[in-house]
Amino acid sequence: MNKYNYQRLINFLNNQTDVNVRITYAQMEELLERELPKSAYKFQAYFANDKTHHIPRIWLELGYKKIELVLGEYLVLKKLKK
Numbered sequence: 001m002n003k004y005n006y007q008r009l010i011n012f013l014n015n016q017t018d019v020n021v022r023i024t025y026a027q028m029e030e031l032l033e034r035e036l037p038k039s040a041y042k043f044q045a046y047f048a049n050d051k052t053h054h055i056p057r058i059w060l061e062l063g064y065k066k067i068e069l070v071l072g073e074y075l076v077l078k079k080l081k082k
Contacts, residue, residue: 005033006058013062016079021064024074028055041072 008031013021029035032055040046049066051057056066059077068076 005031006054008032009055009058010062013059013064013077019079020067021077021079022074023077025072028075044069044071047075 009028012023012031023031025036025041037046046053047056047066047069049056049060051060059066063079063081064077065080066075067078068074
């Protein structure tokens, strides 16, 4: 089983200069070098602002919070701390 490449997502978020960051599902999959699981397309809980899943854990630890999600299309993160 291949693992996601979380470092590319970390680098992407660390390089953002805007407070709000919009990431499409296609961008997320490109950054991770893999398709997201079907649950990411069906359930909002997959991208919940908690540390249950690896991807939200990354953005939370980098000081972001998800403020918008359109299932299967995109999500918007907001930088909370500098």
